[in-house]
Amino acid sequence: MVIAPLAACSTGGGSDGSQGTTTITFSYLWSGPEAESLEKIIADYNASQSEVKVIGVSSPDFQKQLTSMSSSNGSFDISDNFGDVVGSWASKGILAPLDDYNIDMSGFVPSSLTQMKYGGKTYSLPIAIHSQLLMYNKKMFADAGVQVPTTMDELADAALALTKTDADGNITQLGLGEAAPGATQRMIAAAFGGSWWDKDGQPTPLNDGNIQAMTWYQNLVNKIGPDKIAKFVAGYGQYQSDQDPFFSGKLAMRIDGEWNGVGIPKVAPGLEWGVITIPGASPQYKDTTEVTASTLFIPANSKHKEAAAKFLAYMVSPDAMKAFTVALGNMPALTSLLDSSADYSAIENFSAFADALKSPNAYAPSSAVSAGEYMTDLNKAFDSIASGNETPKKALEQVESRVSSYSK
């Protein structure tokens, strides 16, 4: 944690007058193999020109990133995050608008740019887009003689059939789990026609579809036993590690993203997994998927915005974006790359995630100013629902009561 700011200080001096080279710091949230892939792209860029020298720093902490941008002198010149923070950060003047720089914004998948704008200006650009679908363990389905579900009722039946317990009643295999706390609950709402935001991005926790989805979820959890599930989940290992419950064959289904197409072959090469769209409670709500974007932005306190914009333009150019997204197993945000998916054919189940983007029921989460506070309160409500402590309506009413206090 100490290295990043020191590195930034030592390299943030900017222009190396004698050579006309501007040095900028790229602080990114990626780490491990993803960071290694990114460093190769940075090295290629540095080798390709002498105008801008980029120093990459892996710093995978959201809150550290945010506080680093609060001082008058920025410790980095370009960084990454997700699309849902753009509105909140742009409204507070944290991000520099990108419209005045010479960056080609014409080739992006149109829906991927929706979250990038605030007040008519573009504050971030997507380097990758993500969709989330229902991943399942093929062997577990075959062993249990369960067909892949096509409705939410079938999904509930499959989740129950694929849940196994030992002689003491402890769960040894769970039918439907989560990639992150609250993720499944948030995403199944759309399968019931629900939405957590209105068209203006304002919170709508009490939407009928949301309550129906949470009732469906609570019924499913109650049939298995909230305490048993809590105990099983408490034994989860680290996400995308050997101990990841889906990777290690302890979880039959979970809603998760396309990056698993690279992660699973690396960590659990023998795992036979498939992907289907999230079933709909009724036909008009089938094929829902949450579309998010990994974004690049220039903080308002950067002293080298011009140089950072040049590097940003390079990062979202077809060659760099392809190198980055293929390495990470992400979907490119440029239409030209997305349509020529041959480059991505080696990534397991990639086409299913890419096809999901075309669904009329694909949606992007709000990037409203209050998104962070709202998601925190929603996760708390999801906990209450999953543990059976509150009815869905009551838990979501409590969130609704908090909405008026959110940052505007």
Next chain:
Amino acid sequence: MSLRRPASAQTIPSSARKPGDRSSRRALWLGLAFASPFIIGFLFLFAYPIAASAFYSFTDFNLFQTPRWVGLDNYSQMFGNPTFWQSLGNTLYLTVIGVPLAIIISLAGAHLLNFPVKGQPLYRALVYLPSIVPIVVGGYLWRWLLNTQYGFLNYFLGLFGIDGPAWLQEPDWTKPAILLMTFWTVGGTTIIYLAALKDVPQELYEAAEIDGAGAWRRFLNVTWPMISPVTLFQVIVTLIAFLQIFTQPFILAQQRLNTPSAGPGGSMLTFAMSLYQNAFAFLKMGYASGMAWILFVLTLVITLIVLATSKKWVHSANN
């Protein structure tokens, strides 16, 4: 070597010097110069932030834009916010249970470490060792120890036929998990108690024994009064530490990418965690400053209450 007063002090008695005298002003400036590291540090690192946070608590301030005066809005919002009360409740729960238990465990540990047995220095070092492990490192270690699938704690309980709970997933067990992690580092308190025990005059025990006092009576009538000033110090320091508890629940509740988290059902959200989330995750610095002042006043009041009661139970030369 004899001590000699400075020449100026020898020729002009201090009582004869007037405040406006040149030498007096020089002494003042010299004193201020020597004290300047503290004065400057205090002004910039304490006085200014304290004054600024008091001002910010009456503003809508997000770190990035000019604060906007909102009067008492932050405080009224706070008192109407269930998350505020939940975080306060969680903190008081940890404090009320954690402080007495930490004191009891430390004192019991100090007694064990005071027995004249072979290898005692090694045992003392082992008890103190967790205190020097960085708290974040300890936190991640405990996340694994408390894991129901791979953790050592439930495995150990299983050896005795006990089906361990889901420590970090069941709201009823998250706070005991935090307390366990906290008690792991009572070595510092234990060592201070050990020093206090060694300071108790041996003749008092001998006199008590002659009077027929057993071990428990000796503890109650000799040990406890004699170490009560140390206990007062320990209680106040431990109390403040629990009221400000942050790192242990923060690490245990942490999720991927360090997004704001509070444990299942918000059961691990302490006051300091909530303050941090409001300040640095939701960028509500004005609201968070108000929370800081509430915590300060709460800590002050509780500390004053403890000090007021101390006259009744702390033994001193005058008491």
